[in-house]
Amino acid sequence: MNNFTDLQSQPPLLEVNNLETAFEIDGEWHNAVDNVSFQVKPKQVIGVVGESGCGKSVMSLSIMKLLPKGIGKIRNGDIKFNGINLEKLNDKEMNKVRGKDIAMIFQEPMTSLNPVFTIGFQLSESLHNHFNISKKDARKKVIHLLDKVGISRPEKVVDEYPHQLSGGMRQRVMIAMAIACEPKLLIADEPTTALDVTVQAQILELLQELQTTNDMSIILITHDLGVVAESCHEVIVMYAGEVVEQTDVVTLFESPKHPYTQLLMQSIPRMDQEEEVLASIEGIVPSLKNMPRQGCKFVDRCPKAMDECRSITPQLRESSPGHGVKCLLYETSWEQEGMKAK
């Protein structure tokens, strides 16, 4: 992994500024991603964590411009890749960016692989989409890619079909497909969730290795802070579409500030625990239609909630340089305003 301080001085590869992505439900638009801003530096691995329904996938689909047409849209903010505003690109231009500059892998590889075509055919397709390459050279490159992602006997696997491979191998194939065109940014959406623990560790190791050899940045989306601790430089904690905490990985683990992050920390299995006694966070993430319009969205589940949390909407503020927290516990201005009013 690269040194965190070295990365800080570089211009961003990806900039997400005040992103709001909404879905239309019963004639009304609701934000699934609400005013999210962050940057990804070249060669940086950034983790996006949060429970199911926090907006992690919608955020990555927004970056890829793959939101379901007609139902979902970016209604505010912008996304810049290498300084280019992706919103301004037409479909053809965006198709070039996808795969070639930014690639994505998903949780369940079987849904992304076509069962009726061989691995070789599917991998060469993505090469043909972006490069003028002969069939023979594409096959050679596919075998090389399969080898690179740790698939043994790649010359055999190239002619096999997805169902002939294990879950871990299929995820390796997806990674091979994603890195085929050497993208500068890989978005990995829960890449290990469907795999057993040993295979999970191997896939994470592979991603880390590729990040270094290919000089790639990675956005690693996960609900598991344990995965983040292993692989990321910087972390964004999302709750109900918003960033509630954002900092480097060491600071996050040494001094998590937001009550939501603290609860997520308690749900990481630890090696020194004889039995897995995992804290679970009571309640669920509010649905888009039931999202509180005012105050903190975590209030109903927060063990540290105060009366003011229902009426005052917290702002994402730096609690120390580079450590953003969106919680009234770390804001003093609302208390001062209250004092003035008295």
Ligand SMILES: Nc1ncnc2c1ncn2[C@@H]1O[C@H](COP(=O)(O)OP(=O)(O)OP(=O)(O)O)[C@@H](O)[C@H]1O
């Ligand atoms: N096509 C859609 N139409 C309406 N609402 C949607 C759609 N896709 C996602 N949502 C809503 O947007 C919110 C964020 O969903 P998202 O899938 O991004 O969460 P997530 O954090 O990625 O969860 P998971 O880990 O389960 O994928 C949720 O409330 C979800 O129900």
